[in-house]
Amino acid sequence: MTRTLAFADREIFWPPADELTEAAERIRARLGDWPPVDEPWRICLTPPDAPRAGDLIVAAGEREHGADSADRAKWLAAGASVIDADEHGARLTTDKGRYALTGPLAEDWLAALASFLDCGSDARDALVLALAWRDGDEADAAREDAWPVDLTRFPRVEGLPAAPAQPFARCPDRLGLYAVMPSAPWVERVLDLGVSTVQLRVKDASPEALAAEIAESVAAGRRHGARVFINDHWREAIDAGAYGVHLGQEDIETADLAAIAVAGVRLGLSTHGYYEMLCALHFRPSYVAFGAVFPTATKTVATAPQGLARLARYVRLVDGAVPLVAIGGIDVAKLPAVLATGVGSAAVVSAITGADDPAAAVAALERIVANR
Structure with missing residues (x-):
């Protein structure tokens, strides 16, 4: 002992x-x-x-x-x-x-x-x-x-707002490689490389530039028959006809979840632990993201890295209830161990945007996903 x-x-x-x-x-x-x-x-x-x-x-x-x-x-x-x-x-x-x-x-x-x-x-x-x-x-x-x-x-x-009367549209149980990209050109780039699930996460932009980025990303998704999620900006995502929206825990009480559901837009929610997982599941989202699995420099996270052992337990907990996406510090070297937990999808950011050869990085990541 x-x-x-x-x-x-x-x-x-x-x-x-x-x-x-x-x-x-x-x-x-x-x-x-x-x-x-x-x-x-x-x-x-x-x-x-x-x-x-x-x-x-x-x-x-x-x-x-x-x-x-x-x-x-x-x-x-x-x-x-x-x-x-x-x-x-x-x-x-x-x-x-x-x-x-x-x-x-x-x-x-x-x-x-x-x-x-x-x-x-x-x-x-x-x-x-x-x-x-x-x-x-x-x-x-x-x-x-x-x-x-x-x-x-x-x-x-206790005390959570009521979930929308209309459930959110479903996602596939396995979203595969989930690329989180910082701009519309990056979204188009990874879609050209064959990635079928992408999130646009724009950190700073004027309202006009943001609307253009979202419109271009959604249009690119339609051309490729891909799933494009928009981070945070749910109003603009609805207006553009996006496949889905991804929100953080801090957005649950301010976003109009009913409007998102009625529009047929999928909803993904971030979670960083069991309490937040329960909050997310209350709203019956299209998927739940869990992280950060490993240390990450792409986003400030208040909680400590969760690790693979906790990820495996979350997979067992929500199995069949909602698709689960692992995120945070995942790269080519770590992806096999992440997928070995049984998680349906893995999101990556700098594994692509920080690679010397993004095309080769996407190909390597997709091979791992295909051979899981």
Whole structure:
């Protein structure tokens, strides 16, 4: 057993709780071996006198332990987070926001929460996984590990806008090589090279230039019989008759998702963890993108690289529910391992735009996809 699988010399609960620690060790030992976690987290079963960064203070209700707004403000200012739990689910409050989940709590949910934190999940994702946990999952010897992969057992995110009444148009389960390109000329270039799924991601452009880029990209897609997605600019994508739109999590509440669905435009949503995955699935998108799988310099991502092991678990979780696209730091050398997880599609950016010979790079990438 490696250091990451034992809690004997680590303060994971405060005050110390031997039974919870023993349960956490049993669960943790069945989740696989993950890189050591250096974050100084601990789960506080009662509010500490001196809260610190990384503390998750567990309350049974909004005013449990006298946890009024002044107390909570003090804890959050110190870098701690608060978890309110009851028979309906759990709500996490951090300095970044409040995240509410509805679902049953297993008796061992706190032990499971500690275990998933130790596996490197952030507090939001660890709480999602803890609510997906069921007592005794660690004793199921028939499974390779006890990581939750049954989507029907996962909690529901509260407070999301209603999903459009009309479902989004479907995408193929496997979109193949998915090229994310910075301009219309690049879109045309990769389409000429045989790529059939392309996203136009323009970072800075005037409204007139943006409309022209989108119109040219959509027209090129039609000529090639290809799927062209437009990043972010959903109004312009609808006007141009684009095949699809790709949005980030921050766009979900501002974009008119119903208008996108009614227009017959496909919708792809970015996700960076379990909580965001649940948010995305609520809207029944055409596909979900997961990343960043590896470190990437093409886009600022707040979350740490997810890695292949997490990607494989996401594939098992959403299998059959929605097409999944892996993205972030994927190149010719990494693509075979990415596809070996079973993911239907892989998005690339600099593997093409940064190549000395883009045509040769596309050919190499397409060969890998074809021979998966």
